[in-house]
Amino acid sequence: MENFIKNHKAFFYLLLIFFAIFSGTGIFITLNTSSKQPTVVNKELSKTVTESVVVSSDPATEGALSLTTIKDKVLSTDREFVVDIIADSNGKNITGYDLALSYDPIAFDFVKATSSRTDFKVYSYNRGNYLSFLVTKLPQSEKTSVFAQTKIISVVFKPNKKGAYNFSLKSEINKDKTDLVTDKTEILNPILSGLEVKVL
Amino acid sequence: MKNELIKIITIFLIVGGVVFWGLNYIYFSNNGPKSKAAGETINLTFIDATVTTSASSPDFTVKLHAKPSQNAYFRGYDTKINFDKTKLVFKSIDYNFGAASNGLGDTTNNLTAINAAEVIHVVGESQVAAGSLLTLATGGDLVTVTFTALDHTTPASVTIGDTVFYSINTTDMSLFSGWAFDKGTLSVNGVSTPTATMTPEPTVTQTPGSCSLTACSACASHPGYSYTYSPACTSSCSIGCDNLWPLWVGEDATGYVNTNNDDYVRTAACVTACDTGGTPIPTATNTPTGNSTLNLAFKIQGIMSKPVTTTMNVKVKLLNETTKVETPFQTVQLTSNDFGIWTGSASFNTVPNTRYTLYAKGEKQVQKKICDVSPNETAGGTYRCSTGNLTFVSGNNTFNFSGILLLSGDLPEQDGTINAYDTSLIRNNLGKTDADTISKCDLNLDGRCDSQDYSLLISTLSVKNDEQ
Numbered sequence: 105m106e107n108f109i110k111n112h113k114a115f116f117y118l119l120l121i122f123f124a125i126f127s128g129t130g131i132f133i134t135l136n137t138s139s140k141q142p143t144v145v146n147k148e149l150s151k152t153v154t155e156s157v158v159v160s161s162d163p164a165t166e167g168a169l170s171l172t173t174i175k176d177k178v179l180s181t182d183r184e185f186v187v188d189i190i191a192d193s194n195g196k197n198i199t200g201y202d203l204a205l206s207y208d209p210i211a212f213d214f215v216k217a218t219s220s221r222t223d224f225k226v227y228s229y230n231r232g233n234y235l236s237f238l239v240t241k242l243p244q245s246e247k248t249s250v251f252a253q254t255k256i257i258s259v260v261f262k263p264n265k266k267g268a269y270n271f272s273l274k275s276e277i278n279k280d281k282t283d284l285v286t287d288k289t290e291i292l293n294p295i296l297s298g299l300e301v302k303v304l
Numbered sequence: 305m306k307n308e309l310i311k312i313i314t315i316f317l318i319v320g321g322v323v324f325w326g327l328n329y330i331y332f333s334n335n336g337p338k339s340k341a342a343g344e345t346i347n348l349t350f351i352d353a354t355v356t357t358s359a360s361s362p363d364f365t366v367k368l369h370a371k372p373s374q375n376a377y378f379r380g381y382d383t384k385i386n387f388d389k390t391k392l393v394f395k396s397i398d399y400n401f402g403a404a405s406n407g408l409g410d411t412t413n414n415l416t417a418i419n420a421a422e423v424i425h426v427v428g429e430s431q432v433a434a435g436s437l438l439t440l441a442t443g444g445d446l447v448t449v450t451f452t453a454l455d456h457t458t459p460a461s462v463t464i465g466d467t468v469f470y471s472i473n474t475t476d477m478s479l480f481s482g483w484a485f486d487k488g489t490l491s492v493n494g495v496s497t498p499t500a501t502m503t504p505e506p507t508v509t510q511t512p513g514s515c516s517l518t519a520c521s522a523c524a525s526h527p528g529y530s531y532t533y534s535p536a537c538t539s540s541c542s543i544g545c546d547n548l549w550p551l552w553v554g555e556d557a558t559g560y561v562n563t564n565n566d567d568y569v570r571t572a573a574c575v576t577a578c579d580t581g582g583t584p585i586p587t588a589t590n591t592p593t594g595n596s597t598l599n600l601a602f603k604i605q606g607i608m609s610k611p612v613t614t615t616m617n618v619k620v621k622l623l624n625e626t627t628k629v630e631t632p633f634q635t636v637q638l639t640s641n642d643f644g645i646w647t648g649s650a651s652f653n654t655v656p657n658t659r660y661t662l663y664a665k666g667e668k669q670v671q672k673k674i675c676d677v678s679p680n681e682t683a684g685g686t687y688r689c690s691t692g693n694l695t696f697v698s699g700n701n702t703f704n705f706s707g708i709l710l711l712s713g714d715l716p717e718q719d720g721t722i723n724a725y726d727t728s729l730i731r732n733n734l735g736k737t738d739a740d741t742i743s744k745c746d747l748n749l750d751g752r753c754d755s756q757d758y759s760l761l762i763s764t765l766s767v768k769n770d771e772q
Contacts, residue, residue, distance in 0.1 A: 115312045122316065199731055200724030210470065210479070227765050232408050233382070233425075238765065240727040243734060243758055267481055276423055279721040279769055285728040 109304030131294045155232040165252075167284050167294035168192040169203070169273050173301070184215055187259045187271055187299060191251035196285040198249045204280040205259065209304065216261040218279055229280070235259070236280035251284075260275060263303045334577065343545040344417040346438075347371045348383070348464050349488035351445070356493055357453040363395065366452045366490055368426070368464070370401070371443025372483070377435030379479055380405065383447060384465030385424040390494065391460035394418045395450040401438075402430040415628050417772045423465065424449065435472040453492055462490035595651035596696040600636065605684060606760040607644040611749035614640045616667055618710070620650050623661040625692045633665075645706045654696040661692025662703075663771075669710045669749055670722065671770030679761035680707040685767065712747040712757075720770040722761065730758045 170190045189203065207214075214235055219226045223245035229236040239257060241249060273282045273296040284292040351367045368385065380402065387394065396412040404411050409427035410418055418424050426447055430436040438444045464487040470479045602618065617635040631652055638646035645656065654660065665671040675689035687708040694703070713722040715729050730745045733753045747757040 113310070114309055116317050118313070139721060200728040202724045208468070208481075210481070227768075229768060238723055238727070238768070240762075241726060241731065241733050243755060248316075279719065281723060283724065285724040287728075287732055289725065289729050289732050291725055 125138050156174060165294075166292040167194045167196070168297070169282060169284075169294045170297035171271055171299035173272065173299060184260050184262045187261065188220075189257045189259065189273075191254050191256045191284070192294070193249075193251040193284055193286075193292065195250060196242070196284070196290070196292065198284050199287050199289075200238070200240040200285045201256070201280050202283050202285075203239070203257070204274045204277045204282050205237070206234040206235055206270070206272045206274050206277065207261070209233055211265050211267060211269050212261040212263055215262055217257055217258050217259045220255045221249065224249075224256070231278070231280065234274070234277050234280070236277075266303050268300060268302045270298055272296070272299055317514070322651075322688045344373045344376075345486050346373070346469055347443070347486045348467065349487070350462065350490035351489055354494060355453075357456040359456055362453045362454065362456060363450060364492070365448060366462075367400070367445040368447050368449065369443055370438060370446050370469070372438050372440060372471075375437065375439045377437050378469055378471050379432060379435045380427070380429035380470045380472075381468070382408075382425075382427045382710040383446075383467035385426060385449065386463045386465050387422055387424075387451065388460055389419055389422045391454055391458055392462070393452040393454060394424060397424060397426070397450075398448045399426075399428045400448055402428040402436060402444040405429045414772075416623065416630065421699070438764055442753045456493055459494045460492040461494075462492065464488070484765070594651040595698045596652050596654040597700050598650045598652065598662075598696070599700060600638075600648055600650065600664075601706045602638060602646045602666075603644065603709055604646060604666065604669065605709045605712045605764070606748035606756065607640070609644050610640050610642045611644065612751040613746075613749045616640075616646065616749075618646075618648070618664050618666045618669075620665075621663050622652055622654070622694075623663065623692060624655065625661060626655075627658040630663075639754075650694070656697065657695065659692050660694045660696065661689075662694055662705075664705070664710060665718075665719075666710050666769065667711050668715050668744075670714045670764060670767055671708050671720070671772075672708070673771035674705055674708070678704055678707060681709070684709045685711045685764065688771075711764040711767055713761040715746050715761075722764060722768050725762060726763040727758075730761055734758070 168191070172188050172190055173185060181298055187205075189205075191198075191201070191271060209232060214228075214230055215235055217226050217228050217235070219239060223242050224239050225242060227238040227240070229238075237257065275293060282294070282296060284294055286292065322753055347370070349369050349371075351369045354367060355364045355549050357364050363709070370381070377572065378401075394415060396415075397410065399409070405427040408425070410425045413659070428446060436444075452461070464485075467485050467487070468481050469483045469485075470481050471483065473480055503633055527753045598620070600620065604616075616638050620635045620636050620640050622631045623629075634650045634652070636648040638648040640646050662674045672687075673689060674687075675692045675694065677694060679687050679689070680688035685708075712719065713726055715726045719725075730747075730753060733741045733745050735754060736742075737752045741753050742751060745753040747760045749758070
């Protein structure tokens with residue numbers, strides 16, 4: 105070994121310098137990344153979704169609608185994620201509702217929306233920079249539909265790019281509104297919440 | 305030994321390069337430098353920031369200017385320009401930075417929808433894959449927008465709404481949209497002083513209908529102006545003066561127009577003052593007042609024969625494809641024949657050799673846009689058109705639009721779309737036959753609110769909104 109080092113001094117020092125630079129750089133970048141983002145980052149491009157609630161300032165009269173998703177869910181580029189809409193109808197029996205869901209169409213592709221209740225049917229409209237849903241209770245259903253922090257609809261998206269984005273229910277965009285309609289055909293304008301999503 | 309050393313150095317350089325590339329891929333692919341530093345902003349301003357118009361020159365043009373806090377290449381932008389349609393009318397927009405995003409960015413072609421929504425959705429994109437440069441030094445004009453101020457004495461403002469800019473990270477060509485914005489406001493006629501001059505002095509000739517009034521005491525408080533209506537009214541006049549006088553612009557809610565093409569919105573006080581001794585105006589009149597009488601035939605979704613209720617009102621308006629000016633709606637009373645074909649007449653002032661688009665909206669229907677003289681469709685409700693091709697002559701003009709369906713579903717009180725209120729209104733009243741319910745939810749006019757009406761509404765959800 106000593107002979108080898110003597111015969112290949114240049115090789116040995118180059119190897120030592122290279123190893124030091126490699127290790128130092130690796131440690132520095134790893135620590136730097138970890139301090140900013142505790143999420144594990146795969147060698148493949150990965151995305152992390154975290155959530156927080158953004159309360160809108162839209163006027164409200166009765167009931168509430170909010171958005172939620174699974175916290176800290178790590179997604180790969182081709183993995184979809186679900187935004188659930190939670191409703192509170194303030195004790196009223198709901199026979200239909202409208203949703204105007206604002207999102208960034210460049211960062212996400214809308215995949216589908218599914219009602220959590222089988223006696224409600226969802227009609228989806230992609231308006232470009234927002235989604236409009238008309239959800240109506242089937243005429244033959246005789247079940248009552250009083251929402252109390254009830255998941256009413258799941259909206260599936262596929263993330264496309266990194267960044268922080270907001271999903272928010274808007275009281276009105278163009279002609280599309282967010283509201284709940286009761287069995288007395290009374291329109292409720294609920295308190296609306298949003299969801300901040302971070303894609304890494 | 306010398307040859308061996310060269311060989312070793314070469315191998316090291318190659319291995320080092322590969323390792324460096326690997327490190328770069330692993331660590332910088334997600335966290336690489338962006339095209340801008342965090343906290344950078346874009347100043348969005350109108351040039352000019354203040355505009356003053358006059359009665360003779362109500363149009364004005366402004367540019368929306370963007371100036372980033374550091375040089376950056378931008379791939380696209382998405383912003384909203386908000387205005388008050390009671391004070392300003394959008395006229396045109398030209399994209400200066402890139403071009404309008406197809407299907408997303410509003411253009412002058414969306415004039416009607418923009419003015420209805422009171423917002424211009426500006427979505428533009430660079431035509432260069434690497435993006436277009438906006439510099440800190442000069443910035444750039446995004447769009448040029450022209451408005452018409454409806455009244456040069458009324459201050460108005462134009463604001464900038466939700467905005468996103470997409471810059472390009474030159475390292476990996478990824479898009480970045482985290483810019484913050486400092487938004488300016490456009491002030492229109494903000495410092496102008498209203499003047500009490502109006503030339504020529506208004507002389508009211510009320511059309512259509514027969515109602516007028518002899519003097520308006522409320523208006524008479526404005527020196528030099530009085531109103532002479534002929535014949536005299538007894539009550540319920542739909543035309544008069546307002547406390548905003550002399551800001552006489554646009555149309556009133558009923559669509560009545562005087563000879564100066566001015567119009568009036570009356571306050572309650574003025575109505576009281578003016579209507580004593582008048583004669584009533586019919587609310588829905590088909591009295592021909594324009595130079596062109598339109599004899600129209602329509603087919604309503606779900607009505608295949610003479611229904612129980614044989615009359616209905618349909619609102620009709622025309623869009624002049626040259627000037628892009630719309631007439632007010634006229635309410636046309638239609639009558640059904642044995643085959644469920646609904647006919648009626650309306651009268652409009654039209655310009656010869658000019659193409660028009662006709663919009664028709666029934667009491668329980670979504671608005672239909674009609675461009676062709678004899679439109680047809682293979683499946684009910686599928687007819688669509690873009691540019692109007694209807695021309696009119698003075699006198700009678702007969703159009704048979706029964707080849708297409710007016711789709712049902714926007715129930716009273718109408719809001720231009722089918723929503724959960726409409727679906728619930730029918731669902732919650734299934735089986736009812738009382739007059740109030742029938743007036744709102746009986747789509748096929750068979751005298752009851754039932755599952756057929758619900759099915760008709762559901763089938764119209766493929767359209768949902770009024771056609772614009």
